[in-house]
Amino acid sequence: MKEKHLSEKFYQAMKQKESRYPDRKALILPALHQAQAEYGWLPKEVLAEIAEYIGVHEAQIREVASFYTMYNLKPVGKMHLKLCTNVACCLRGADELMEYAEKKLGVKCGETTPDGAFTLSEEECLGACTTAPVMMANDDYVENLDINSLNHFIEKVKHER
Numbered sequence: 001m002k003e004k005h006l007s008e009k010f011y012q013a014m015k016q017k018e019s020r021y022p023d024r025k026a027l028i029l030p031a032l033h034q035a036q037a038e039y040g041w042l043p044k045e046v047l048a049e050i051a052e053y054i055g056v057h058e059a060q061i062r063e064v065a066s067f068y069t070m071y072n073l074k075p076v077g078k079m080h081l082k083l084c085t086n087v088a089c090c091l092r093g094a095d096e097l098m099e100y101a102e103k104k105l106g107v108k109c110g111e112t113t114p115d116g117a118f119t120l121s122e123e124e125c126l127g128a129c130t131t132a133p134v135m136m137a138n139d140d141y142v143e144n145l146d147i148n149s150l151n152h153f154i155e156k157v158k159h160e161r
């Protein structure tokens with residue numbers, strides 16, 4: 001028997017959703033969300049188990065998970081900063097913010113700090129262009145960023161640890 005990676009909680013949560021998604025393939029996104037909420041990222045074994053649960057080939061799950069930037073295919077830090085680098089945010093200084101964040105955290109975009117506290121990555125348009133530049137800090141939006149507010153935010157997170 002194959003080793004299970006996903007928890008009972010995962011299967012219970014999915015059971016509640018099954019009736020809303022008569023086509024089981026439509027369960028892929030909710031399953032990825034649920035698994036990531038538990039794991040923080042989506043290891044290969046978890047993707048394989050999701051494929052088995054839904055009844056599709058593993059490659060289909062990997063395709064979906066790698067298409068959306070919201071899914072983490074490698075471990076991320078406790079605080080995942082996703083800076084939008086799309087047009088509106090760039091016009092309002094996103095590149096400078098990214099440069100600043102890289103210096104401040106001592107990592108390049110796409111990397112995690114050695115202590116596992118922060119991951120820094122870039123994101124496509126977050127749909128909040130009117131308050132650009134914007135980043136997501138885990139699941140929260142941080143808007144109207146500038147160097148000062150970004151610095152303040154990072155310091156605040158560091159002190160809350």
Ligand code: FES
Nearest residue numbers: 084086089126128
């Ligand atoms: S371009 Fe950054 S939120 Fe739209």
